[in-house]
Amino acid sequence: MGLNLEWLRTFKAIYEQGTLTGAAQELFISQPGVSLHLNSLEAYTGYKLFDRSAKKLVPTERGKVIYNFIEEPLGKLESAEQLFHKSTKTERATISIGMCFETFQYTLEKYIATLPFNIIIKFGDYPQMIHDLDKGLLDLIITPQKGDQTNLEFKPFSKERIVLVAGGKTDTQPLKALLKKKDYSGAENWLKEQLWYSTAADTEHLKRFWQLNFRRHLDFKPNYIVPNMSSIVRCLSGETGFSVVPDFLCAEEIEAGGMQLVWEGQSIIENTLYFGTRKKTMYADEISRIQEIFRQMMHPLTHGS
Amino acid sequence: MGLNLEWLRTFKAIYEQGTLTGAAQELFISQPGVSLHLNSLEAYTGYKLFDRSAKKLVPTERGKVIYNFIEEPLGKLESAEQLFHKSTKTERATISIGMCFETFQYTLEKYIATLPFNIIIKFGDYPQMIHDLDKGLLDLIITPQKGDQTNLEFKPFSKERIVLVAGGKTDTQPLKALLKKKDYSGAENWLKEQLWYSTAADTEHLKRFWQLNFRRHLDFKPNYIVPNMSSIVRCLSGETGFSVVPDFLCAEEIEAGGMQLVWEGQSIIENTLYFGTRKKTMYADEISRIQEIFRQMMHPLTHGS
DNA sequence: GATCAATTATCATTATTATGATACAAAGGT
DNA sequence: ACCTTTGTATCATAATAATGATAATTGATC
Numbered sequence: 216m217g218l219n220l221e222w223l224r225t226f227k228a229i230y231e232q233g234t235l236t237g238a239a240q241e242l243f244i245s246q247p248g249v250s251l252h253l254n255s256l257e258a259y260t261g262y263k264l265f266d267r268s269a270k271k272l273v274p275t276e277r278g279k280v281i282y283n284f285i286e287e288p289l290g291k292l293e294s295a296e297q298l299f300h301k302s303t304k305t306e307r308a309t310i311s312i313g314m315c316f317e318t319f320q321y322t323l324e325k326y327i328a329t330l331p332f333n334i335i336i337k338f339g340d341y342p343q344m345i346h347d348l349d350k351g352l353l354d355l356i357i358t359p360q361k362g363d364q365t366n367l368e369f370k371p372f373s374k375e376r377i378v379l380v381a382g383g384k385t386d387t388q389p390l391k392a393l394l395k396k397k398d399y400s401g402a403e404n405w406l407k408e409q410l411w412y413s414t415a416a417d418t419e420h421l422k423r424f425w426q427l428n429f430r431r432h433l434d435f436k437p438n439y440i441v442p443n444m445s446s447i448v449r450c451l452s453g454e455t456g457f458s459v460v461p462d463f464l465c466a467e468e469i470e471a472g473g474m475q476l477v478w479e480g481q482s483i484i485e486n487t488l489y490f491g492t493r494k495k496t497m498y499a500d501e502i503s504r505i506q507e508i509f510r511q512m513m514h515p516l517t518h519g520s
Numbered sequence: 521m522g523l524n525l526e527w528l529r530t531f532k533a534i535y536e537q538g539t540l541t542g543a544a545q546e547l548f549i550s551q552p553g554v555s556l557h558l559n560s561l562e563a564y565t566g567y568k569l570f571d572r573s574a575k576k577l578v579p580t581e582r583g584k585v586i587y588n589f590i591e592e593p594l595g596k597l598e599s600a601e602q603l604f605h606k607s608t609k610t611e612r613a614t615i616s617i618g619m620c621f622e623t624f625q626y627t628l629e630k631y632i633a634t635l636p637f638n639i640i641i642k643f644g645d646y647p648q649m650i651h652d653l654d655k656g657l658l659d660l661i662i663t664p665q666k667g668d669q670t671n672l673e674f675k676p677f678s679k680e681r682i683v684l685v686a687g688g689k690t691d692t693q694p695l696k697a698l699l700k701k702k703d704y705s706g707a708e709n710w711l712k713e714q715l716w717y718s719t720a721a722d723t724e725h726l727k728r729f730w731q732l733n734f735r736r737h738l739d740f741k742p743n744y745i746v747p748n749m750s751s752i753v754r755c756l757s758g759e760t761g762f763s764v765v766p767d768f769l770c771a772e773e774i775e776a777g778g779m780q781l782v783w784e785g786q787s788i789i790e791n792t793l794y795f796g797t798r799k800k801t802m803y804a805d806e807i808s809r810i811q812e813i814f815r816q817m818m819h820p821l822t823h824g825s
Numbered sequence: 826g827a828t829c830a831a832t833t834a835t836c837a838t839t840a841t842t843a844t845g846a847t848a849c850a851a852a853g854g855t
Numbered sequence: 856a857c858c859t860t861t862g863t864a865t866c867a868t869a870a871t872a873a874t875g876a877t878a879a880t881t882g883a884t885c
Contacts, residue, residue: 279656288593351584
């Protein structure tokens with residue numbers, strides 16, 4: 216009645232083998248069976264898919280079109296077969312992790328080659344990630360937002376502060392004097408005159424910082440727009456300029472003196488970061504290993520002090 | 521015995537519907553049939569794929585993994601169904617064309633939206649294109665090379681000359697004087713001192729031009745390496761500098777005075793361009809239409825004059 | 826041009842798969 | 856607590872598909 220997917224598989228084998236007999240051997244079915252499948256498919260489509268020359272079957276135009284259409288997805292489907300027999304053996308697992316690009320670059324990137332399993336990193340927005348986690352598309356997410364699905368689990372593991380930083384050569388004395396006097400309006404005006412770095416996609420941090428500390432909308436544009444936050448760190452290190460970034464991204468750089476932490480703001484902006492997982496997962500070991508790396512890189516911050 | 525693709529299709533329907541009954545309705549088969557398929561798949565894989573809670577089937581971990589693996593290719597395969605009933609109706613055809621990037625940009629790009637059928641352009645090397653044409657992956661190729669497959673057809677339709685051009689402001693008098701005296705060695709030395717443009721991928725034209733006209737290997741590097749030949753034309757237009765390019769790419773620009781054709785060389789370098797098609801094709805009309813555009817854009821050159 | 830080798834088509838038989846009818850189970854409403 | 860609704864599992868039977876044996880076809884070879 217309808218289209219049978221087995222017909223397509225047989226069709227592909229015939230196309231690639233050039234004969235019914237060959238296809239039959241490849242598929243471990245009988246030659247009449249192959250013939251039958253092909254007839255069914257041709258009857259269903261209403262077109263002859265091969266020209267029967269005695270020694271081999273030559274695909275017709277329409278046969279070629281169909282082959283090119285089904286070849287790739289069919290191959291992928293057939294490879295699903297491995298997927299079943301896999302994880303019982305000592306094959307490498309593949310786990311999918313969602314997080315923001317900067318987090319990946321700062322934490323996981325350098326370790327990725329050392330892990331004894333395959334990893335797929337996906338970037339995207341957090342609600343989408345939570346949804347994908349629930350559906351099994353992702354196995355682990357790093358997120359500042361929690362979801363409410365009952366079969367998901369969100370464990371806090373670190374905090375990030377959104378702070379004002381500057382390049383190592385930047386003269387921050389005037390600002391610090393103003394802040395000491397609690398002259399926030401003066402600080403705001405002084406800061407507006409400085410060199411600012413931001414990312415193309417995300418000026419949220421800066422906007423939020425400005426709003427919360429100066430109670431005003433951000434009314435100037437950053438001087439340098441760079442591709443991502445790691446670029447900001449590289450640009451600022453040992454140079455002059457300001458930016459608003461999550462603290463962990465430049466912890467090392469500040470330690471080394473290339474950058475300076477200037478101000479945490481009047482009221483501190485702090486996000487809790489969670490590991491999101493499904494409660495039931497077949498990749499518990501792999502996930503722990505990843506989590507361990509995150510715990511080390513984004514060390515249990517003693518911010519609360 | 522083996523994995524039956526119909527099981528996967530049924531599995532997908534169960535996953536999406538959440539019940540066997542729903543899946544059965546979606547697939548227009550009986551509910552016991554769906555049950556049977558699922559049992560077979562579970563027996564084959566060796567894992568339970570759904571937890572049977574009374575009102576609905578909840579996918580297990582492994583069920584999720586499998587679903588995410590098969591969802592996309594299965595969807596694509598099922599959409600092949602349309603493909604059969606299509607071209608009899610008034611659906612838009614899709615034809616695939618292979619050519620080099622520059623040719624596409626110069627000729628077809630501006631017309632592509634006006635065509636009443638879908639187009640896929642593929643770039644690549646010519647032997648590969650010829651192979652893909654034979655296999656039905658491409659329906660038309662624009663190539664300076666012919667193949668020898670018996671079911672392919674190569675019709676010449678235009679010629680391209682590889683010529684020396686310069687920006688409109690470039691002072692070419694010294695060169696023209698030297699060429700008039702047939703002082704090729706002098707011309708070569710003069711040219712080496714000029715500003716040169718070339719593409720990243722392809723310095724073949726320049727090398728070949730140099731070799732044929734000065735009988736020497738190219739022993740200097742172009743000053744500007746740009747992404748493609750159209751960039752060369754844009755860079756040179758109304759400016760100074762030299763390049764070696766196929767003539768048709770800058771015919772308009774030369775007409776308008778933005779560039780000048782400086783020298784065609786001692787012995788003219790000319791490639792014949794062919795339309796390559798399969799002798800049997802279901803897209804004869806569409807192909808003619810494309811060919812007409814090419815014939816107009818790369819007008820039957822009266823080079824021979 | 827007769828024979829050989831290789832392949833496809835046909836067909837009666839066998840094996841597999843799908844179906845309808847129905848029993849069974851669980852949740853929701855009254 | 857009972858009934859209704861919704862859904863799954865089971866089973867004998869009907870429908871379908873696969874198989875082996877074999878005939879028919881074609882190109883190649885001598």
